[in-house]
Amino acid sequence: MHTKITAAFALGLMAFAAPAMAQGTTPAPHIRGTVTMVSDTMVEVKTRKGETVSVILDPNFSVTGVFKSSFADIKPGSFIGAASAPQPDGTFKALAVIVFPPGITGGDGHYAWDLEPNSTMTNGTVGELSMSKGRVLSVKYPNGEKQIVVPDDVPVVSFHPSTRAAIVVGANVTINPIKAPDGSTHAARMQVGENGMIPPA
Secondary structure: EEOOOOOHHHHHHHHOOOOOOOOEEEEEEEEEEEEEEEEOEEEEEEEEEEEEEEEEEEEEEEEEEEOOOOOHHOOOOOOOEEEEEOOOOEEEEEEEEEEEOEOOOOOEEEEEEEOOOOOEEEEEEEEEEEOOOOOEEEOOOOEEEEEEEEEOOOEEEEEEOHHHHHHHOOOOOEEHHHOOOOOOEEEEEEEEEHHOOHHHH
């Protein structure tokens, strides 16, 4: 039986869900790229578009380590997050799949995502898993269900709590940023790819 977010994962899980905003702040697109500078209070990231962005780390900043998983780790009852693109037949083609650790859930639902134009994120529990016409997952969430097609070349990852020590120059990261009223960019959490991995979502 899955449980809702536990204290150890509470902040890290939000990297894979629509973020809650503190009063006076506004959401901003995810920052995806490579760390070029790090200090106790700030990181600089060269984004995949070639821009350099400075991000202030909040005092309660947390780090989530992302590591390679496998489609074989997905079973009926698994809780996953799937970044996907809509297809004409009403299904969604996965761009990346995140396998949540056993017993952990969070961010249940289906909502817009910014990995690619028109992409979405679906967080929910796997029902049926069909292999007859490719790899197709039935992903259920409160008040809805989506059929997710997972091509063979789509990255499948999982995650666990990490530490600030993982944030080094050259690390591949994804940041959930927020804009403060003064225009500065802040973050309370970050995904860091382990062993050179690029966080795919």
